[in-house]
Amino acid sequence: MEILVCVKQVPETKDVEVDENGNLIRDGVDSIMNPHDMYALETALRLKAEHGGTVSAITMGPPQSKEVIREAYMMGADKGYILSDIKFAGADVLATSYTLSQGLEVIGLKNGYDLIICGMESTDGDTAQVGPAIAETLKIPHVAYVSSIKESNGEKIIVEKDMGETIEIVEFSYPGLITVTKEVNQPRLPSYKLKLDTRDREIETLTFADLLDDDENNFGLKGSPTQVEKVFPPDDNIEKVMWAGNGEELSDKLFNELKELKVI
Amino acid sequence: MSNYDIDYVNCSLCEKCIDACPFDAIAVVDGKIEMNSACKACGICVDSCPEGLITPVEDQRESVDKSQYRDVLVFAEQIEGEVHPVTYELMGKGRELANKIDQELHVILLGHNLMDQTDEILAHGADKIYVYNQKALHHFDVQAYARAFEDCVEKTKPTIILIGATPVGRSLAPRISTRFRTGLTADCTILDVRENTDLVQTRPAFGGNIMARILTTRTRPQMATMRYKVMEPAAKVDNPTGEIINFSVPEEELETRSNFISITKKPEVESIEEADKIIAVGRGIREEKDLEMIKELADLIGAKIGTTRPLIEKGWTGHHQQIGLSGRSVRPELIITLGISGAVQFVAGMKSSEHIFAVNSDPEASIFNVAHYGMVGDLYDIVPKLIEKIKDGENVFEKIEKEAVAI
Numbered sequence A: 001m002e003i004l005v006c007v008k009q010v011p012e013t014k015d016v017e018v019d020e021n022g023n024l025i026r027d028g029v030d031s032i033m034n035p036h037d038m039y040a041l042e043t044a045l046r047l048k049a050e051h052g053g054t055v056s057a058i059t060m061g062p063p064q065s066k067e068v069i070r071e072a073y074m075m076g077a078d079k080g081y082i083l084s085d086i087k088f089a090g091a092d093v094l095a096t097s098y099t100l101s102q103g104l105e106v107i108g109l110k111n112g113y114d115l116i117i118c119g120m121e122s123t124d125g126d127t128a129q130v131g132p133a134i135a136e137t138l139k140i141p142h143v144a145y146v147s148s149i150k151e152s153n154g155e156k157i158i159v160e161k162d163m164g165e166t167i168e169i170v171e172f173s174y175p176g177l178i179t180v181t182k183e184v185n186q187p188r189l190p191s192y193k194l195k196l197d198t199r200d201r202e203i204e205t206l207t208f209a210d211l212l213d214d215d216e217n218n219f220g221l222k223g224s225p226t227q228v229e230k231v232f233p234p235d236d237n238i239e240k241v242m243w244a245g246n247g248e249e250l251s252d253k254l255f256n257e258l259k260e261l262k263v264i
Numbered sequence B: 001m002s003n004y005d006i007d008y009v010n011c012s013l014c015e016k017c018i019d020a021c022p023f024d025a026i027a028v029v030d031g032k033i034e035m036n037s038a039c040k041a042c043g044i045c046v047d048s049c050p051e052g053l054i055t056p057v058e059d060q061r062e063s064v065d066k067s068q069y070r071d072v073l074v075f076a077e078q079i080e081g082e083v084h085p086v087t088y089e090l091m092g093k094g095r096e097l098a099n100k101i102d103q104e105l106h107v108i109l110l111g112h113n114l115m116d117q118t119d120e121i122l123a124h125g126a127d128k129i130y131v132y133n134q135k136a137l138h139h140f141d142v143q144a145y146a147r148a149f150e151d152c153v154e155k156t157k158p159t160i161i162l163i164g165a166t167p168v169g170r171s172l173a174p175r176i177s178t179r180f181r182t183g184l185t186a187d188c189t190i191l192d193v194r195e196n197t198d199l200v201q202t203r204p205a206f207g208g209n210i211m212a213r214i215l216t217t218r219t220r221p222q223m224a225t226m227r228y229k230v231m232e233p234a235a236k237v238d239n240p241t242g243e244i245i246n247f248s249v250p251e252e253e254l255e256t257r258s259n260f261i262s263i264t265k266k267p268e269v270e271s272i273e274e275a276d277k278i279i280a281v282g283r284g285i286r287e288e289k290d291l292e293m294i295k296e297l298a299d300l301i302g303a304k305i306g307t308t309r310p311l312i313e314k315g316w317t318g319h320h321q322q323i324g325l326s327g328r329s330v331r332p333e334l335i336i337t338l339g340i341s342g343a344v345q346f347v348a349g350m351k352s353s354e355h356i357f358a359v360n361s362d363p364e365a366s367i368f369n370v371a372h373y374g375m376v377g378d379l380y381d382i383v384p385k386l387i388e389k390i391k392d393g394e395n396v397f398e399k400i401e402k403e404a405v406a407i
Helices: A037-051 A061-074 A095-112 A129-139 A192-197 A246-262 B016-020 B046-047 B088-098 B116-121 B142-156 B167-179 B286-303 B309-315 B379-392 B396-406
Strands: A002-006 A008-012 A031-033 A054-058 A080-083 A114-120 A140-153 A158-161 A168-172 A177-181 A204-206 A224-231 A242-243 B004-006 B026-030 B031-036 B055-056 B072-074 B105-111 B128-133 B160-164 B189-191 B199-204 B211-216 B222-226 B243-247 B258-265 B277-281 B305-307 B336-339 B357-360 B374-377
Touching: A002 A095, A002 A129, A002 B142, A002 B160, A002 B357, A008 A061, A031 A037, A037 A054, A037 A061, A037 A114, A037 A140, A037 A177, A054 A061, A080 A095, A095 A129, A095 B167, A114 A129, A129 A140, A129 B004, A129 B167, A140 A168, A140 B142, A140 B167, A158 A177, A168 B199, A246 B374, A246 B379, B046 B055, B072 B088, B072 B142, B088 B105, B088 B160, B088 B189, B088 B222, B088 B277, B105 B116, B105 B142, B116 B128, B116 B167, B128 B142, B142 B167, B142 B243, B160 B167, B167 B222, B167 B309, B199 B222, B243 B286, B243 B357, B277 B286, B286 B305, B286 B379, B305 B309, B357 B379
Parallel strands: A002 A054, A002 A114, A054 A080, A080 A204, A114 A177, A140 A177, A242 B374, B072 B105, B072 B160, B105 B128, B128 B243, B160 B222, B277 B305, B277 B336, B336 B357, B357 B374
Antiparallel strands: A008 A031, A140 A158, A158 A168, A168 B258, A224 B211, B004 B055, B026 B031, B189 B199, B199 B211
């Protein structure tokens, strides 16, 4: 079974500091694999253990995001690819998913693929849109929010998806794409032995020139229908009341306000 | 090739843009400012240059004829024949946008045997409902839904499409936006529209404490998702005048490689989305057992407990309790945050609440920017005393007044 896993490098913490101008300070913040992607990779590794085959990890980003592929190797991925080119910079959902789809097609040309697995969302974007958009670009079925793999064989897979209020069970025949939630499994820890074993393993870089589409208007900012017009600090609430004091004083204030609101 | 032009002749290499870039995407290479592939086109560097030497590369792409696209289309999500309440909230926002550009509010309803749902949608003020009443749409098969939606977009050419950021909406919206190669902005917290029909989409961005204003300037339709409980539902109208229009697509076009097997309702979990009072706790809670004190307070005032991500990662609270962009959005009458710093991802999920009380020991905590009532203090000092006071059922000021009178 040929399985492709999309991974993303994200800042380790969400509590990014902001300077007095409302700008993000990212210095000193470590980058890690998006935690949701570890569940995607674990799902792939378990399917491979059952059916054999290859697990390939692919990421898109600046050259330093290669590290996320090293992390994937440390969990057990067989092959790794990074899509990196200045032409990919500034990509929105459409351009990101298009670029990843192009990369997946290049990899797929070698051995074909049965299943693409993504984490349900990234912790620095929270949009959960890239996975389904890849499936649309590749014209394959997808199931988002998969919380359990029920059954799989060489032709099809049966999965449980978490729809919030309901749980649905669906099946589809390959090739297809799933995005997985944290309920799907417990990812293994990266292995030190694998780290040593894969130290010299190649990570193939795919640039714009390696892709099938040679129209650069489909990539990066040029290929993005949405554009950021302005970034700004969040709105402040102007009509606020501030109190400071000890527990006695503040609990009094709170008590009286709650009483005022008829909560108590 | 980068996303910005730099006036190298006048650049003094002050490196202010390098310091300002949150993504380490700018560096001095061979004595020149250069941008690399980490650039996210956020535009922060443009504002950072004291000489104004950085400008966005001119957008030379052609724009569609925007006048060919009209009206706001809202997706009416239903599961097992029940319309999701986010639909009425999207209609509220959709009505406001439509009025601003003097256009209509339309709704698309996909499913099977759900004609009884159309009255309620019309009652919320839809000008038109496009109904695809087809067996293959009974359950949510994303490709079948996308095909029917595509058909509706082709027939009606809306300028704006609003979809709920629910599991169904988040799965469906990107398929449609990709199919039309148009813009999709997920989880918008504010939506507005300009006279030229450009949708002004605001959402927290780049994983930081920052908001981005995002536009889809060249393509139509413009697509946005919004979460449940971020907006006011549409008001009901007295005499609904909306029209029901039946559309369909050939059954064979709805066939996919996916098969539905079963659906079950999840066991009822305490839903914080529906709570009218919430006590939210964050990293200010030092130990798991301290949650008992919070629970006691919550029970006393009839509130549900919500939390931030760090407590869930520690395993102290459940995922269904998480408030914020990666959890649930809430809009209760009352929310009291205890020991929460107020990262933008959390705030995005609760800032529409009616009365926001915040307790934090750090006077600089950003939660105080959204709180109506901010209290700089120690929750471990305040909460036990508050619990005591509520139990005593006694207004301390009344007591003081009484004492004053007695003296």
